Amino acid sequence: MTTEIEEKSPLVIIHQKQINTHHHHALHCRxxxxxxxxxSRDRLVKLFLFWLPLKKYVCYRCHRKSYRWG
Known part of the structure; x- marks a missing residue:
């Protein structure tokens, strides 16, 4: 009787690491x-606060809009 050892290829291991770290960076509604x-940001924010690294986000479940820094 022989026992086959299944080893995961390096590509599978890298893919699993990418899946696990992908959810870490997802932003959630407060x-x-x-x-x-x-x-996209509002026109006034683009016009007057263009140098600030503000990003606008929306939650499609509760329709809340917010700005985040960076």
Whole structure:
């Protein structure tokens, strides 16, 4: 009887690490906990505060819009 040893290829290991770290960077809504998506900034923010690294996000579940720094 022989026992086959299954070794994972390096590509599978790298892919699993990418899957595990992908969810770490996802932003969530502070109200309902759903994932939030980037949207374009308002015209006044673009015009007067263009040098600030503000990013606008929206939650499609509770329709909350917010700005995040960076």
């Amino acid at each position: 109200r309902c906990g759903n994932k939030i998506s980037r949207i």
